Amino acid sequence: xxxxxxxxxxxxxxxxxxxxxxxxxxxxxxxxxxxxxxxxxxxxxxxxxxxxxxxxxxxxxxxxxxxxxxxxxxxxxxxxxxxxxxxxxxxxxxxxxxxxxxxxxxxxxxxxxxxxxxxxxxxxxxxxxxxxxxxxxxxxxxxxxxxxxxxxxxxxxxxxxxxxxxxxxxxxxxxxxxxxxxxxxxxxxxxxxxxxxxxxxxxxxxxxxxxxxxxxxxxxxxxxxxxxxxxxxxxxxxxxxxxxxxxxxxxxxxxxxxxxxxxxxxxxxxxxxxxxxxxxxxxxxxxxxxxxxxxxxxxxxxxxxxxxxxxxxxxxxxxxxxxxxxxxxxxxxxxxxxxxxxxxxxxxxxxxxxxxxxxxxxxxxxxxxxxxxxxxxxxxxxxxxxxxxxxxxxxxxxxxxxxxxxxxxxxxxxxxxxxxxxxxxxxxxxxxxxxxxxxxxxxxxxxxxxxxxxxxxxxxxxxxxxxxxxxxxxxxxxxxxxxxxxxxxxxxxxxxxxxx
Amino acid sequence: xxxxxxxxxxxxxxxxxxxxxxxxxxxxxxxxxxxxxxxxxxxxxxxxxxxxxxxxxxxxxxxxxxxxxxxxxxxxxxxxxxxxxxxxxxxxxxxxxxxxxxxxxxxxxxxxxxxxxxxxxxxxxxxxxxxxxxxxxxxxxxxxxxxxxxxxxxxxxxxxxxxxxxxxxxxxxxxxxxxxxxxxxxxxxxxxxxxxxxxxxxxxxxxxxxxxxxxxxxxxxxxxxxxxxxxxxxxxxxxxxxxxxxxxxxxxxxxxxxxxxxxxxxxxxxxxxxxxxxxxxxxxxxxxxxxxxxxxxxxxxxxxxxxxxxxxxxxxxxxxxxxxxxxxxxxxx
Numbered sequence: 001x002x003x004x005x006x007x008x009x010x011x012x013x014x015x016x017x018x019x020x021x022x023x024x025x026x027x028x029x030x031x032x033x034x035x036x037x038x039x040x041x042x043x044x045x046x047x048x049x050x051x052x053x054x055x056x057x058x059x060x061x062x063x064x065x066x067x068x069x070x071x072x073x074x075x076x077x078x079x080x081x082x083x084x085x086x087x088x089x090x091x092x093x094x095x096x097x098x099x100x101x102x103x104x105x106x107x108x109x110x111x112x113x114x115x116x117x118x119x120x121x122x123x124x125x126x127x128x129x130x131x132x133x134x135x136x137x138x139x140x141x142x143x144x145x146x147x148x149x150x151x152x153x154x155x156x157x158x159x160x161x162x163x164x165x166x167x168x169x170x171x172x173x174x175x176x177x178x179x180x181x182x183x184x185x186x187x188x189x190x191x192x193x194x195x196x197x198x199x200x201x202x203x204x205x206x207x208x209x210x211x212x213x214x215x216x217x218x219x220x221x222x223x224x225x226x227x228x229x230x231x232x233x234x235x236x237x238x239x240x241x242x243x244x245x246x247x248x249x250x251x252x253x254x255x256x257x258x259x260x261x262x263x264x265x266x267x268x269x270x271x272x273x274x275x276x277x278x279x280x281x282x283x284x285x286x287x288x289x290x291x292x293x294x295x296x297x298x299x300x301x302x303x304x305x306x307x308x309x310x311x312x313x314x315x316x317x318x319x320x321x322x323x324x325x326x327x328x329x330x331x332x333x334x335x336x337x338x339x340x341x342x343x344x345x346x347x348x349x350x351x352x353x354x355x356x357x358x359x360x361x362x363x364x365x366x367x368x369x370x371x372x373x374x375x376x377x378x379x380x381x382x383x384x385x386x387x388x389x390x391x392x393x394x395x396x397x398x399x400x401x402x403x404x405x406x407x408x409x410x411x412x413x414x415x416x417x418x419x420x421x422x423x424x425x426x427x428x429x430x431x432x433x434x435x436x437x438x439x440x441x442x443x444x445x446x447x448x449x450x451x452x453x454x455x456x457x458x459x460x461x462x463x464x465x466x467x468x469x470x471x472x473x474x475x476x477x478x479x480x481x482x483x484x485x486x487x488x489x490x491x492x493x494x495x496x497x498x499x500x
Numbered sequence: 501x502x503x504x505x506x507x508x509x510x511x512x513x514x515x516x517x518x519x520x521x522x523x524x525x526x527x528x529x530x531x532x533x534x535x536x537x538x539x540x541x542x543x544x545x546x547x548x549x550x551x552x553x554x555x556x557x558x559x560x561x562x563x564x565x566x567x568x569x570x571x572x573x574x575x576x577x578x579x580x581x582x583x584x585x586x587x588x589x590x591x592x593x594x595x596x597x598x599x600x601x602x603x604x605x606x607x608x609x610x611x612x613x614x615x616x617x618x619x620x621x622x623x624x625x626x627x628x629x630x631x632x633x634x635x636x637x638x639x640x641x642x643x644x645x646x647x648x649x650x651x652x653x654x655x656x657x658x659x660x661x662x663x664x665x666x667x668x669x670x671x672x673x674x675x676x677x678x679x680x681x682x683x684x685x686x687x688x689x690x691x692x693x694x695x696x697x698x699x700x701x702x703x704x705x706x707x708x709x710x711x712x713x714x715x716x717x718x719x720x721x722x723x724x725x726x727x728x729x730x731x732x733x734x735x736x737x738x739x740x741x742x743x744x745x746x747x748x749x750x751x752x753x754x755x756x757x758x759x760x761x762x763x764x765x766x767x768x769x770x771x772x773x774x775x776x777x778x779x780x781x782x783x784x785x786x787x788x789x790x791x792x793x794x795x796x797x798x799x800x801x802x803x804x805x806x807x808x809x810x811x812x813x814x815x816x817x818x819x820x821x822x823x824x825x826x827x828x829x830x831x832x833x
Contacts (some may be wrong), residue, residue, distance in 0.1 A: 027612075028512060040715065096739040098724075136732075147564050296738050303717065304717075305717075325716075325720065326716055326717045326718070326719050327720075329719070330718075330719035331719075336717065338714075338717055343711070343713060343714075344711075344713050344714055344717055345714050345717070346711065346714055347706070347707050347710025347711035347714050347777055348710065348711070349705060349706070349709070349710035349711075349777035349778055350706060350777070354703060354706070354707075358703075358707060358715075358718050358720075359719060361700050361703055365699070365700050367702050368699045368701060369698050369699050369700075370698055370699060370700060370703065372698070412718070
């Protein structure tokens with residue numbers, strides 16, 4: 001028997017005291033398509049980064065064709081034939097497709113390169129693999145699906161024998177996903193090993209031969225897809241039987257709707273299709289969907305970021321004329337907590353106090369002058385409410401941990417005493433302790449009457465925190481779970497991944 | 501799972517000590533002030549004429565034009581922008597001031613005209629940067645050309661001497677024998693200091709500069725804040741032009757054309773970041789004084805002027821370099 005093209009033996013990696021990968025062992029044969037599954041934070045991305053040479057492992061080894069290799073940098077990994085195509089593509093936007101395909105390997109003679117030779121080279125590669133791409137177009141004029149094809153072509157042009165794809169279809173339409181899956185199957189037929197990270201179980205079960213499941217850094221399943229079922233895989237990902245009862249059921253009397261959304265439509269990607277729902281007083285309504293399913297667009301629309309979305313919005317009985325810009329959303333009584341606290345939520349150069357008072361500064365001032373004492377009192381109270389851990393109100397937000405930054409962000413939004421609180425991925429990249437505190441805070445706010453819309457791609461958060469959960473798929477509400485709990489997880493994943 | 505003990509920010513022992521600890525901004529200010537003292541000590545040891553009250557006033561007198569411009573520049577840089585066009589607005593202010601004086605509008609009338617002219621230039625800048633979303637460097641480089649050319653056009657290519665030499669009151673000495681424009685600089689510094697620290701506008705400025713997108717999502721009218729910043733910057737610059745004209749008793753379309761780079765240098769020297777969100781009046785004033793003291797000291801030591809510009813560049817690199825080294829060492833920890 002020949003050695004597998006890629007083998008991983010007892011791989012381990014820790015960040016501080018947190019063990020992200022522990023004793024991970026598997027093999028990838030030439031021509032094999034393997035899915036790598038796991039919840040957020042299970043270690044998938046770290047494993048991919050180790051194989052791509054971006055992160056050094058603490059222990060264990062990687063073998064290519066049976067020979068141990070040191071993947072000390074992305075360049076070395078490429079030289080060993082391992083190509084990594086990350087979720088966020090890395091390319092040079094203004095260069096042509098041909099130039100991107102040959103990036104770093106442009107034909108040269110005495111320091112000069114030839115455009116014609118370069119184009120010939122790229123065309124030859126594209127033809128060899130049967131890719132139809134506009135070689136002379138600038139990269140940034142292509143669709144996302146085409147850009148992904150270019151990245152794959154780039155990897156194959158380097159004669160890569162292992163291709164790692166990190167959630168390649170997350171932002172693609174179903175038609176483009178289908179094409180990409182066909183390409184993958186074709187590659188495998190040519191003897192390339194494909195390692196495919198995804199949340200979409202339907203694709204995995206259609207396109208992959210073997211499946212590995214990571215949970216908390218451990219490889220808990222490695223088997224042929226034919227030997228397992230979607231339900232079994234989900235149970236492996238969650239680490240418990242999908243029927244096990246854990247969460248206490250919440251008993252919420254039906255409440256009057258505070259936020260009503262009717263017939264949201266959007267033509268662009270990701271699209272929205274006739275999305276309608278109500279959020280009642282004191283209710284936490286969850287919206288769950290995989291990346292690119294459209295749930296995030298709904299949150300952003302309510303935050304005033306998508307003026308192009310059509311439909312009706314009603315807050316507290318009065319129709320909102322327009323959500324053209326963030327200020328309009330705020331005036332309508334909607335507080336929006338954006339997904340990315342660093343790029344969209346906070347100015348890291350500001351002290352805690354000023355970040356907390358950001359939205360209510362006008363009410364804390366007279367004739368344009370801030371009443372510092374009142375501001376301090378308000379900020380102090382907010383900091384206590386969100387259980388902020390900081391050296392003081394004067395500490396810069398940029399110096400806080402991710403969890404505490406997130407608390408400041410949420411605190412700044414609840415300062416305006418919103419009628420509706422819209423949260424997008426409120427605990428992404430936050431440690432477990434802070435996550436629990438944020439969840440308790442949101443529950444407390446809801447108990448005080450705040451109508452909360454929770455948009456999350458974190459299944460555990462979705463079922464734990466939501467009083468009611470809607471699943472979004474391809475821009476439409478596909479199912480509703482009136483009182484979700486742990487037992488609903490697999491059903492929710494089914495619905496979101498299209499395995500119904 | 502960690503225990504969720506509620507922690508009030510101000511009751512922890514750490515927070516009490518932190519009140520006495522220097523934060524980064526303060527520390528930078530201290531380093532800069534020390535740097536200024538160092539320069540003063542150096543020149544004092546070289547020349548008896550340097551460390552005198554007359555010369556101290558001299559430095560202030562010579563620095564006040566750039567000082568006034570730098571106050572406005574500080575606003576744009578804190579908001580994450582940049583205003584090179586002051587190089588054109590200063591001479592424009594000077595020319596307009598001289599013309600209005602000679603037309604008999606009086607000092608206050610002429611000043612009002614100068615401020616309006618400046619504000620209009622700034623408003624245009626603001627619209628270009630905020631609404632058309634053109635990079636402030638490019639936008640103000642273009643409007644610098646326009647306003648500078650406008651100044652020369654209005655003056656018909658010649659200097660405009662004041663008809664009545666008595667009208668240089670802006671530059672005359674008054675209270676405590678200190679020149680009026682020095683008082684103007686100090687007064688404006690106080691106003692800007694208070695505005696930055698204690699007003700809603702000032703806060704919005706730091707927020708917009710710190711993270712434009714976050715400010716927008718928080719419902720702050722980023723466009724309006726940005727536009728106002730450029731209006732203030734240009735108004736300050738044209739006022740500085742009036743001061744300059746009063747000093748020379750002439751409105752000249754070619755004086756003060758270096759104020760764009762000089763003011764940026766002073767503000768950056770004063771601890772502001774081109775990325776925005778950081779900076780303030782005390783640092784800016786120290787920056788202005790460092791540049792002014794260097795020029796003055798070297799002039800007293802009869803160092804040729806072209807060496808002075810080299811020295812200014814080296815000092816700027818040094819000051820920015822020191823803060824960079826500190827940042828790198830912090831990251832290393």
